[in-house]
Amino acid sequence: MASISAALLLVCYQISVSFCPILSASVVEDLNNLQPPLDFHSTVANNCLMNPSLRYCNYSSTDLPNIFKSTIVADHLCNESKNLNCDALFTKIDLRNRPKIAPLYLSFTFFWRYCPLTILSIDLSNNSITGAFPSEILYCSQIHSLDLSHNDLSGDVPTQSFSPLTNLTLLNLSYNHFSESKISDSPFFERFNSSSFVHSGLLPDHRKFKIKAVILLIGFPIFVVLMVGFLGWLCFRRQDILPSVLKHRHNFTPTMLNAATAGFSEKNLVGKSRGVEIYKGILKDRTEVRIEIYNEKIANQIRRKFVQECQILVQLSHKNLVRVLGWCDNRGLRAIVTEWTDGGNIESWLSGYPPWKHRLKVLTGLMEGMYYLQEQWPEVDYDLRASSVMLSHDREPLISRFKVGEQNSTSKKIYRLGILLMEMVANRRPQEDSEKSETGFIEWMRMNYPGNVENVIDGRVKKAGGGASEQAGQIIGIALTCTDLLTNRQPSLDQIFNTINRLYASSLAFESPNHKRSHKERGEWHKRVQSR
Template sequence: MAPMSENFIFFFLLTMATCSSVIFSASVIEDLNTLHPPLDFNSTISKNCHLNPSLRYCSASPMDLIEIFKSSIVASHLCNESRNPNCVESFPKIDLRSRPKIAPLYLSFHFFWKYCPLSIHSIDLSNNSLKGSFPVDVLECKQIEVLDLSRNELDGEVPFRIFSDLTNLTVLNLSNNKFTESKMSDLELFFKRFNSSSFISSGLLPDHRKYQMKAVILLFVFPILVIVVVWFLWWLCFHRPDFLPRMLRRKNKFTPAMLRAATGGFLKKNLIVKCKGVDIYSGVLRDGTEVRIEIYGNEISRESRKEFIEECKILAQLSHKNLVKLLGWCGNRGMRAIVIEWLEGESIDMWLSRSPPPWKRRLKVAKGVLEGMLYLQEEWPGVDYDLRTNSLLLTRKLVPLISRFKLGHRNGSSNNIYKFGVLLLEMIVNPQLRDEIKQGESDFVGYIKMQLPNNLQAVINEDIELQRESMVNQGKAAINLALMCTDQSSGHQPNLKYIFDNVTRFLSNHKMHETEEGRHTRILSR
């Protein structure tokens, strides 16, 4: 018998003696399930180990007899599948290249690799589309000289340390796989031992194309990305800061892009008023706030634009229930606008024309306007305002709001009192005289003075119900107060506090009369 045949005495003679059909069985799985060790199996192992103590199963425990028997069956099949010429005498190689259906099966037989025959010197498992991690079990055959795992889909790390035990291994081929890129220190040892072609496209070597791609990214893509990011941040900061967190926004500052978005691109349906020099739009900010946007079309100088911004900064600080809240402004070169809170209501002019309001409500509106004027006089004496009936707004709850402001002069108190006198006259006199006031007639005040005190009906609005004599006298007193306000001669014009006290007294007296009338009506009803 050849020198190598003693390694096969156990599994070939054993299987030939127990069942002559093993080699020719339909499949290795069937034989593993149907064949069982013969009665003299243990003694046969002992004889084989006596002849060759280096056999791997010689150090096995009695509990491993079934695995040893199974490994002999797998060895018999695998020797034939590998096309060895005489499996009884020799088993020099395992050749399962391009056998993707059976290669994974034999790799799964851990017990076979554990007792790998010492005669095997070559293992070829190439081109089998094997997946998963490196088949470590194969390295149990420490005597092998050739190992080919090329053209598969193996991934993960290669167990370099285990290869140090394979001292006879001279040919290794791991090319065309998907292993994890390894440290150069590990690869340098392998380059000294094996040809570098063994690792082509294995994933172990640094991919120069990958580094080239990184270089391209660093040299071209990254700068472009930086430019895009910088442009995007610039766009956020200077065009759409409303997308930034609130803490990063410039307070009260609006951009043309923000106003364009709020009005749907300045759609005509959002245009409320269009007149000379100003367009007024309704809009909705990104956070859902409804606003009124006033856009001024006339071009101004750079210095005037700075003054406009400074004015807006001051006006944004105004806070009173009878003042419209300025939310912000736009002071760009291409657009000048202010953004104020949206109010569901109408102007005082529309309110007086639409349906004649009662005397009590007129007094409440006048008192509200005075409260706003007193706040501005005490807190912001440098802020001027417009008191025309078409610029004063009313909420749905009939709260009057001063809506037009500008930075005036500290000596403007007299002029503001004059404007309130005109406003009070507009709220009291008949519609014809109101039209004269709007047309800027210079002698309407004199005309009203001539009609008082005897011809009150020619002046006062006939829709105001002044039934009692006390209420008629109150109407006369209100007109006299308004005329006093329009008298700007030295020492004759009352101050705001005096005017406010009188309007408050008118309102209190009216409420007292209402209470007395109600009590009188209840007494009569009894």
């Protein structure tokens, strides 16, 4: 019965291979449907009595169907492998260059589990077999030769599973795609030379190793240098695209200033003088800024000094100082970036004839800024002129145009303050007097003080009433002592500040009853006085 079933299976198999490869599935189905004959159990038992080493001898009743199918597949495989006398001896499995049937036989796991002991050679080369290593073959532990070369096998080779193959003397795994493995560390594979593993992926590719070494030793340092250079370029040239944690907080790039001013457009140009252009700009965070660009070419040493000065100026922090946000010294562009002020300067503000009380308030704020610089940053000088002191939108004075390391003496600063006090009272600039000089302006004041002080006081102040004219006269007296550089009678900053604070307090007390007093303004003044 077994021989009849085998013959039928052989016919089906020959048809499937010769004409329609898809019928190979019917071969598997036929095998699954086969059942061993009734006397098969006794046949197996007799075989095991004669040769107990047979692989199926430790069988159970549930193993009989697979043992039966294994004998049928063995019969077919023996013929396919061109063994001379299959009935007597099945010595080799030779399916090289048989890509249509080799995968089918590999799929018969039950055959390899009960592999005949007579098989000594297995050759499945040149079959384009894909997937993982067919570990079932290693059930045939008695073999002397195994050739799986010229296939598309991949993944790991089960090196530990080779240990039972003690008789294996010829092994060929060449021309596959296995994962690199340290087979040299396994004593079993020491018996084979490198020709068994040519282009198998198992042995280290020394050529690839050399290429990797060259890339590592030469390419990696070059990569590091390029990356450092690229990051350096970003840090110094394109900080606008850097994350905030990597940006230099106060160092602006030409690209950032170009974007802030719409390409330095004419509509954003708000001022221009010899060597300086002033732009209004809007930063990426919507902050409005004033950008002073210096076109004069300077030496590198002066550039370094410029940056050092800017690094100090960005640290200044007071409500009566123009806030310096940063600088640019890159690609031939040198600039200082400060906050934008909407209130103009004191010079333009005085042309609107502001009330006397407002002038005193501006002077108190100005004095507070001077105090801060004197106590905290004595090395920082500033230009105390009506055209240089800016005003915020709420009329807070903002000292600007700072210098570092070239500060004037305290005496010179008091002198400049005296000139500014005279301008605040008279609402006139030194260049407007007949002699067109500060000396002439001072002499004009001195000639009219104290007897004819009304001649130099702004007419709007005289009309204000409430003691404004008397207070203006006191301011002129202070201003004249501030500008007296010969008699060493200049008052200190403390004396000037206390006097102006007292006058401001009086102006609030004498405020016209037709106007409602600002409690906020009074509270701010008391807070400033008490802090001194």
